[in-house]
Amino acid sequence: MNELMEAARHILGIAMASQWLILVLFLAATIDAVFPVIPSEGLVVTAGMAAAAGHQNLLLVIVAAMTGSIIGESVCYLLGRGSGPALHRWMRRRDARQRMFEKVSHALHSRGGLILMTVRYIPGARMVATLTAGATAYSFRKFILFTAAGVTVAYTYVALLGYLGGDAFAHDSLKALAFSLSLAFTIGLVIETSRRIAVRRRAAKVAAG
Numbered sequence: 001m002n003e004l005m006e007a008a009r010h011i012l013g014i015a016m017a018s019q020w021l022i023l024v025l026f027l028a029a030t031i032d033a034v035f036p037v038i039p040s041e042g043l044v045v046t047a048g049m050a051a052a053a054g055h056q057n058l059l060l061v062i063v064a065a066m067t068g069s070i071i072g073e074s075v076c077y078l079l080g081r082g083s084g085p086a087l088h089r090w091m092r093r094r095d096a097r098q099r100m101f102e103k104v105s106h107a108l109h110s111r112g113g114l115i116l117m118t119v120r121y122i123p124g125a126r127m128v129a130t131l132t133a134g135a136t137a138y139s140f141r142k143f144i145l146f147t148a149a150g151v152t153v154a155y156t157y158v159a160l161l162g163y164l165g166g167d168a169f170a171h172d173s174l175k176a177l178a179f180s181l182s183l184a185f186t187i188g189l190v191i192e193t194s195r196r197i198a199v200r201r202r203a204a205k206v207a208a209g
Contacts, residue, residue, distance in 0.1 A: 016046060016047075016049060016050035016053060016055050016056070021043075021046075021047055021050060021055075021056060022047070022056065022060055022061065022064045023064075024043065025040070025043050025044065025047050025061065025064050025065055025068070026064040026065070026067060026068040027068065028040040028043050028068070029043075029044075029064070029065045029066075029067075029068030029069045029072065029155075030068035030069070030071050030072040030075075031072065032069070032072065033068070033069050033071075033072025033073045033075070033076060033126070033127075033130070034072045034075050034076050034079075034127070036126070036127055040065065040068075040069070041158050043065075044061065044065050044155055044158045044159050044162060045158060045159075045161055045162035045165070046162060047061040047064075047065075047159065047162060048061060048158070048159040048160060048161065048162020048163040048164075048165075048166060049162045049163065049165055049166030050162075050166070051159070051162070051163055051166070052162070052163045052164075052165075052166025052167040053166055058159060058163055061159050062152075062155050062156050062159050065151070065155040065158075065159070066148070066151045066152055066155050069147075069151040069154075069155065070144070070147055070148055070151055073126070073130045073147050073151075074143075074144065074147075076127060076130035076131055076134070077130050077131075077133050077134040077140065077143055078134060079131060079134060080130065080131035080132060080133060080134025080135040081134035081135065081137070081140075082134070083135070101128065101132055104119075104125070104128055104129050104132045105132050105136050108129070108132060108133055108136065108138050109136065109138065113142070113145075113146045113149075115129060116129065116133070116143065116146035116147050116150055117146050117147075117149055117150035117153070118150065119150075120150060120151070120154050121154070130143075130147075
């Protein structure tokens with residue numbers, strides 16, 4: 001077990017010091033925005049730790065992740081714009097998808113800025129929101145503006161979590177990674193729980209009224 005832990009620390013150390021980390025981070029953020037199969041947030045945390053250790057530049061880490069995400073989300077928007085009718089048919093195949101599509105579509109055109117800035121904190125909702133924005137011809141200029149604001153806040157927050165963990169556990173990169181990811185999970189859980197409680201309270205008030 002100790003040998004496995006040491007091997008993990010060694011690999012993590014190599015990744016943090018790699019000159020390719022920023023490029024990999026950029027590509028991961030781009031792909032993650034279109035196909036959410038790559039945990040780009042974990043890479044941002046690692047890059048933030050690397051910045052704390054002096055291997056990477058924190059500002060460059062944030063800018064790389066932001067730029068990749070904006071490009072990826074713009075691609076998703078354009079895919080939605082070019083396949084509106086097909087997207088509608090795909091959404092209608094399942095009631096849950098159709099309900100989400102209708103809900104996101106209404107929210108986009110009533111309070112689009114807030115939705116585009118916060119949707120990335122809701123699991124699985126970012127791709128639906130960006131595709132829907134394109135399919136419903138939401139203003140591309142507004143889309144870029146609010147998306148840029150959203151990813152700036154999101155990736156600055158994630159990178160700082162990594163930086164904080166790297167600074168607190170400078171002697172052990174594995175503990176730093178565990179600390180940063182645990183902190184991110186805890187904060188995300190608190191936010192999601194608070195959001196659900198707020199939604200339930202609003203629903204209860206509407207039902208009571």
